[in-house]
Amino acid sequence: MDLRIIWFWMVGILIIGYAILDGFDFGVGILSLFARDEKERRLHMNAIGPVWDGNEVWLLTGGGALFAAFPVVYAAVFSGFYIALMLLLAALIFRAVSFEFRGKVDSSVWRRVWDLAFGIGSLLPAVLFGVAIGNILHGVPIDASGTDVGSFLEMLNPFSIGVGVLSLVLFVMHGAIYLADKSEGDLQTRCRTRASQAWMLFVVLYIVMTIWSWIGSPFLFENSLQNPLFYILFVVLIGAIVFLPIVLKSGKMGRAFLISSLLIAAMLGEMALSLFPRLVPSSIDLSNSLTIYNASSTPLTLKTMLIIALIGIPCVIGYSVFIHYVFRGKIELTEESY
Amino acid sequence: MVFFAIPFTKPPELKGTLELPGLLSWMAFGDINAHIKGINEFPAADIPPLWLTFVSFHNMVVLGMYFILITIVASYKLWKKTLYDTRWLLKLFIWSIPLPLAACQLGWIAAEVGRQPWIVYGLLKTAQAQSIxxxxxxxxxxxxxxxxxxxxxxxxxxxxxxxxxxxxxxxxxx
CATH class of the missing domain: 1.20.5 (Single alpha-helices involved in coiled-coils or other helix-helix interfaces)
Known part of the structure; x- marks a missing residue:
């Protein structure tokens, strides 16, 4: 099999892993803005306290994989999305610091500031993730030399903002399900209600955005409709969307979390499949698009990186599973908690 | 390698030198006879800003030597069981808390400024590597x-x- 195809899916899997893992902790962070009291705010923070930084590793590996396998895409996207990336970094810095700083000073103003840093630092990345994907699906102004000549304001086009809102709603749903699994009583009940509400919004937005991309980016449906994998993923996606509210109602939150993870994987898998073999379609002229063929590293680099990835990725999956296992069950607040 | 010297510019020479010939060649190449290129052997376009590189690198080394020195003195006092009664040394340690951070930054400056004009040595210049x-x-x-x-x-x-x-x-x- 062509190494470039393997790497296309490798980058895809890393982005999907990132969306599933950091997705729920962004969701919990956003929900913390609506927490009722000090105890609830601490419950939100401690629900993801042990795992959020491990989850963010997937963003680094995704970016690293893109750099190694498709340096031309890395250069075009990271320079083209410069301002968006800087805002993302700023948000992630404040979010990361809020965990450590929040409990250090016994003052309500101090805690309020870091609560906002935690909430907004989760909200902004959740939206920007969708905006970035929206731009890729919409097409980026790539000129004949492979350079993104667009500006930050062009990134904020209606379609991309729509995808940004879609990812916000999706992560809130995913986070609410995770928090419901980790909490009890009143908080759990409210999380389940929020997850159901977010599910409804998600279904509406997903249908709207799919129709919008059918009209706006017809190239996404050119090749993918001939691919049997497209229909398999479609069945999985529809199955996950239909079963989610049923499982939510039954109260099996662990199972609901697995289904919403599957939903994210199938949805992003579907997007990857409709892009293939393009990585960044050009909105100026489709023939300027960056593809796995004109943007990849040399075969030797791809081969070397594949060996490293095949050793590294199981390690990351291994410790991710391990840490979730260690901190399984409901959250308990102790002296040592955040 | 020259350990100590006072540099003069007119004419360019070092006075009062304390040196061990061949040491730097051995450190860089594992061979005491290897040739270390002097800064004057490089084309002018390939030379980094010298003043900043020189000052930051040397101050980093000075700080490193200082850390070794106060650690040796403190270890001796600890062995003699008088460390906790030596107030001046304990005070010195407190005032030295920011110095490792300073040494770290100086080393970083020496590395970043000293590698100019290259971003990848011999392959890519910083000016060519910027995002257009x-x-x-x-x-x-x-x-x-x-x-x-x-x-x-x-x-x-x-x-x-x-x-x-x-x-x-x-x-x-x-």
Whole structure:
């Protein structure tokens, strides 16, 4: 099999892993803005306290994989999305610091500031993730030399903002399900209600955005409709969307979390499949698009990186599973908690 | 390798030198006879800003030597069981807390300035490596943004550190 195809899916899997893992902790962070009291705010923070930084590793590996396998895409996207990336970094810095700083000073103003840093630092990345994907699906102004000549304001086009809102709603749903699994009583009940509400919004937005991309980016449906994998993923996606509210109602939150993870994987898998073999379609002229063929590293680099990835990725999956296992069950607040 | 010297510019020479010939060749290439190119053997276009590289590198080394020295003195006093009565040394240690950070930054400056004009030595110059589609304004925005964030976080860090130190160590339950 062509190494470039393997790497296309490798980058895809890393982005999907990132969306599933950091997705729920962004969701919990956003929900913390609506927490009722000090105890609830601490419950939100401690629900993801042990795992959020491990989850963010997937963003680094995704970016690293893109750099190694498709340096031309890395250069075009990271320079083209410069301002968006800087805002993302700023948000992630404040979010990361809020965990450590929040409990250090016994003052309500101090805690309020870091609560906002935690909430907004989760909200902004959740939206920007969708905006970035929206731009890729919409097409980026790539000129004949492979350079993104667009500006930050062009990134904020209606379609991309729509995808940004879609990812916000999706992560809130995913986070609410995770928090419901980790909490009890009143908080759990409210999380389940929020997850159901977010599910409804998600279904509406997903249908709207799919129709919008059918009209706006017809190239996404050119090749993918001939691919049997497209229909398999479609069945999985529809199955996950239909079963989610049923499982939510039954109260099996662990199972609901697995289904919403599957939903994210199938949805992003579907997007990857409709892009293939393009990585960044050009909105100026489709023939300027960056593809796995004109943007990849040399075969030797791809081969070397594949060996490293095949050793590294199981390690990351291994410790991710391990840490979730260690901190399984409901959250308990102790002296040592955040 | 020259350990100590006083540099003169007219004529260019070193006076009062303390040196061990061949040591630097051995450190760089594992061979005491290897040729170390002098700065005057490089084309002018390939030479980094010298003053900053020289000053930051040498001050880093001075600080490193200082750390070794005070550690040796303190180890001796510890062995003699007089360390905790030597107030001047303990005070010196407290005032030396920021110095490793300074040494770290100086080393970073020496490495970053000293490798100019290359970003990847021998392959890619810094001037060729810049993003053509990121404007100067956007770069300025990010520098200001991160400058403010780091100043803020640095300030808060010092505030919390001082608070913790003033609070003192927690008394163990007996």
């Amino acid at each position: 589609n990121v404007s100067a304004g956007e770069i300025l925005f990010s520098i200001v943004l991160f400058g403010i964030i780091y100043l803020l976080l640095g300030g808060l860090y010092i505030y919390l550190l001082v608070r913790e130190v003033k609070h003192g160590p927690q008394r163990a339950n007996v």
